[in-house]
Amino acid sequence: LARHDFRGLKQLLPTLAAPDLAHLIDHQPVAELLIVFRLLPLAQATRVFEYLTPSAQNQLLGQLAPEQLTAMLNHMAPDDRTNLFERLPPAFVRTQVERLAPEQRRITLELLGFPHDSVGRLMTPDYIALREDWSMTDVFDFIRRHGASAETVTMLYVVDEKGILLDDIHIRDFLMQPPTAHVRDIMDRRFVCLSAQQSQEKALADFRRHQRIALPVTDAHGVLLGIVTLDDILALREREDTEDMQKLGGSEALDEPYLQIPLFKMVQKRAGWLVVLFLGEMFTATAMGFFEGEIEKAVVLALFVPLVISSGGNAGSQATSLIIRAMSLGEVTVGRWWQVMRRELLAGLALGVILGIVGTIRIALWQGLHLRDYGPHWVPLALAVGFALVGIVLWGSLAGSMLPLLLKKVGFDPATSSAPFVATLVDVTGLVIYFTVAYAFLHGTLL
Amino acid sequence: LARHDFRGLKQLLPTLAAPDLAHLIDHQPVAELLIVFRLLPLAQATRVFEYLTPSAQNQLLGQLAPEQLTAMLNHMAPDDRTNLFERLPPAFVRTQVERLAPEQRRITLELLGFPHDSVGRLMTPDYIALREDWSMTDVFDFIRRHGASAETVTMLYVVDEKGILLDDIHIRDFLMQPPTAHVRDIMDRRFVCLSAQQSQEKALADFRRHQRIALPVTDAHGVLLGIVTLDDILALREREDTEDMQKLGGSEALDEPYLQIPLFKMVQKRAGWLVVLFLGEMFTATAMGFFEGEIEKAVVLALFVPLVISSGGNAGSQATSLIIRAMSLGEVTVGRWWQVMRRELLAGLALGVILGIVGTIRIALWQGLHLRDYGPHWVPLALAVGFALVGIVLWGSLAGSMLPLLLKKVGFDPATSSAPFVATLVDVTGLVIYFTVAYAFLHGTLL
Structure with missing residues (x-):
């Protein structure tokens, strides 16, 4: 189809709906995009352009003939144009704005005059x-x-x-x-x-x-x-939800579809947070270092380290994603932190007790069934693991729920307190809780 | 205001817009809701009811006079009514459907006849x-x-x-x-x-x-x-996004606003996954048990366990949340798994090398600055940690990206492969990778 038959294409193209056509050509190489755009009448070309993904738009912008580009920009709805200009380099935008028809230029400059992230940037003056x-x-x-x-x-x-x-x-x-x-x-x-x-x-x-x-x-x-x-609001909402989710997963917002973002750029966006988390997680080695003596005396303690700290991390991820979503839906506001804290205190305690009991039973069961021998002091060991779990899960739930509210309060994006970030925080503090509880239970016996 | 002046209220209420009024009374006790609803004219009462949150609707349903309830249900838009009925106990729905006017009853039964989760359930027959x-x-x-x-x-x-x-x-x-x-x-x-x-x-x-x-x-x-x-679609999309995010955080979907869900119910929804994850994470203790001999010989190895395995978990969380979001936006489909895998192989390798280098430098630096003494074999130790990180981060990225696609392929909700779930999976396998690499590097020296 999109090979040689230009005449056929010229007849076929105008009969297709703009969203469908945009969808069809979105992943094509830029050379074919150019052919399609040269064959389309201006009004339809503009509509199709508005439906393309940002990366396809960017490719086209660099390649279209300047006259066609100016004609299309003049033809675009003012709000879509502002939206496009926001993503482009300022020098390029300046050139393009100068080429617009006087009326469109005035509108564009006015819209671009509103602060970034303000309602003005979403606005169109074309109402009745x-x-x-x-x-x-x-x-x-x-x-x-x-x-x-x-x-x-x-x-x-x-x-x-x-x-x-x-x-x-x-x-x-x-x-x-x-x-x-x-x-x-x-x-x-x-x-x-x-x-x-x-x-x-x-x-x-x-x-x-x-x-x-x-x-x-x-x-x-x-x-x-x-x-x-509403369409601008929906696009905005979808973008914000995507950002929230990507940040929650411990990465910067990609800003481009997963399969289209250049690999190097994606690694850049992901590496930043991974390295920060890694540096944070290094404190676990430091924390473990403090308890090296205890580990040497009772290697068995080390066996439960991943289990105990990850439970805190999991409880924290849960709490943080529930709160971040509730905040973006407007259900939870910073002013209601006290209600959230009370809920998480109770929920965290309940969850901690449940996991603590499961953990204690697991150790007792393995011991009783002779699956493993934790030595003569297995009872205080099991209790130490159980009580440490209560404390760590409670602490994880509290930290996971309060951190997004705290970040919002001091003016940061709450979604930055990603699940991995909370997990790292809880890992380090969890180790201290675990070894302290273990010391209290096992002092004089194993330690 | 909402205390005694019923006459004043009766004049004031009809002047308020339905969404505003719904917002105002949503968190009030049910007794006050009832007063407001008794004072409102039927058409407005129905509109306000449609804007209330599900929990306020449920409270009202149990308390309204049967005649008023039937009148309101008759007055509701068919799609909103189907939506409401889907959430209520079948016996209650049956009684209410019988009380509807014949025409509305026919429509409701027809709409309820479509499969759950089908387009039919969202449909309204009131078009022009x-x-x-x-x-x-x-x-x-x-x-x-x-x-x-x-x-x-x-x-x-x-x-x-x-x-x-x-x-x-x-x-x-x-x-x-x-x-x-x-x-x-x-x-x-x-x-x-x-x-x-x-x-x-x-x-x-x-x-x-x-x-x-x-x-x-x-x-x-x-x-x-x-x-x-579109309004039904938007409500649906928002609900799905909320579910995705809550599941990604390692909890069941709450189905109710965070501050309104009863505490016991919330603990129930969160405990299930936490216990499953905990049981999965127990394999870390088993895995660590296999290497107890190595740990006894070189306690220093245990110090890096949380650092190394959490890096894999973080890489996995990143990948899984990127892929789940891309899937729900329709950017990634199961059929394109090969493209995703190739990207994650390269990205995971790059991220692994970055973290591996940071990790190796950290150990060398602490050793060089005499902040800590890792013993005479610190060079192979540093290399072991570095190479283990490459493997684990690569594995985490792969597992995190492939799991949602695999779940989708076999018919499950991809969002179930929550970040904590991937982290747990990667923790257990990460331990095996770490100790195997460590054994290869330190065999004959430390081990």
Whole structure:
């Protein structure tokens, strides 16, 4: 197909839906992407471009003829364009912005003027604004003239002569009215709006709570600046969830699909945290060093080291991933740390007791069944392992749950307290707990 | 406010938006919920109920007067009702279904007839269906009459006399036409549709790819059965992401918000996996037992056990969370396992070499700076730790990336191969690698 028959392609391509075509060509070499883009009409080329993955977009940007690129950028929705520019090198963006049509250039510069991560960067000025004294006929005439360039016709906005937002109304409400009705008849003057300076996190929360297709953005005086649509919010939410999950797994966010990110870049993103964790984990060797004398006297103690410390790490991973997810869903906030702590104190204690009992029974069972001989002092040994488990699991649950809240409190991303990070923390402290408990139980016998 | 002034409340409540009101009362005791619901008009009560969290809904269901409950259930959107019924005990559902109005009862039974986790369960039959020979005036008249009960007026559907779906058209396309145009003039006969029997996972993927507000559902003959709207898909996606993350952290999915799930239930959900992991981790004690002789001869080997095995676990957690997320985004499929394996072989090797070098340098440095004396054989010891790290990190990356794909292949949820699970697996095998490498390097000297 995509070999020689250019004429056939030229006829076939425009009949395909943009998402399907984007999906088809996304993994093709850039040379074939270029052919496809040369054959597509401008409007469709722009749509397909918007659907491509970032890495395919980047490849194309470097190769497209400058005129085609400028034409496509002029044609893109302002919010998608801002989004694209955010990922590109500033020098390249500057050149491209200068080449835009005056009106698009003004819009772009305005949107790029809002702080990174602010609602302003997600905004598009292509909304439909109505006046309250218009009749339904006026409204539908207006939509017929301006609907094509609007980002959505599902939510319409009513503003006064100063541009101040008065209401947002769903298209359904207009469609249900007789043609003689006026806009003011269906206004309820109740609306939710975002501020352009607000964080995108706030926008996510508002969209989640109100389940709207679009929310208006106003300035400090209530003037309607633009709208944020659900598709941008969903892309943002998906990106944030992906970052959360990758960070939770103990890696930097990849920012590119797993199979597409260059190998060297992926190793870079993963090595950083692994080395940090490794350096942290080195303290286990130091901690073990303190107890070298005890280990020499009772090698049997060393046998349970991985078991005991990993249980703390597992309890910590559990707690940290539950809390991080609950935070990103807005269920848990820093202000409720005390409730979380109380829950984890009780849950950690219960989990610790369960594992402690299982551990003690395991040692007693192996001893009783003569599967292994832990020596004459196996009873205090079993108890030492059991009690150490209670302490370590409790400590793991507390550390795992409090760390994300603490990080958030001091302004870091809570997801940075990844499961491996908590595990490392708990490994080192767990060793100290284990050997201290063991010393208390076995002092005078094994030690 | 919500204390005594019932009259004031009765005036205030209807002016509040349903999501806001739901948010306000969600954490209130059930007695206050009941008061609020008694004061609300039916339509708004139903909307507020739909926005409440599952636990608040459950509390209310047990306490509302049967008549009010039936009235509300009759008033609910069919898809929301199916969703609610799925969570309730079958006996209760049966009673409630019998009490529904005949038409609603028929719809509910039909929707409940589709397999659990199928697209059918997400579907609503309240869509707007048009004929291709209608004029725009006919269309808008129809919407005016039937739009109030439709789930969406943003996507409209064209069917033939047999009910076979011919096209889906965005309301924008109708609004842009002169009143004299006909439906067939704007039809392109291209549409994406779901099958009622398909898995919800497939629906998620289609919505992600096509970025639609609603998708039609057809049977095997192409007859339009209903539509699935984006809000249901988003709720589903959020739930799946939450489950993924909780499972990745090594816990069962909680199914309830962290702060609201009863403590005992939470401990239950977390204890299961912790005990399984603990039992798995016991093999570390067994594995260490095999090398007890070596440890006795060279206690120094035991010092590095936590460091070495946790590095493998960390590498495994990284790989597993990257792959699980990539799978749920549809970037990685089982069929591409070979590509993943090749990437992880190379990445794992690179990461292993990096950590191996850091580890070897650490031992040499401590020895050189006289921070610690690892004895006369510190060079082979340092090399043994370094080479063991290469092997273990490589193995961790491979195991962590392949396990989710393997689980998916045999029909399990890939997210079950949680980070702690991979860590446990790698801990046990990592010990064997470590002591084997150590034996090879230190045989004849320390061992």
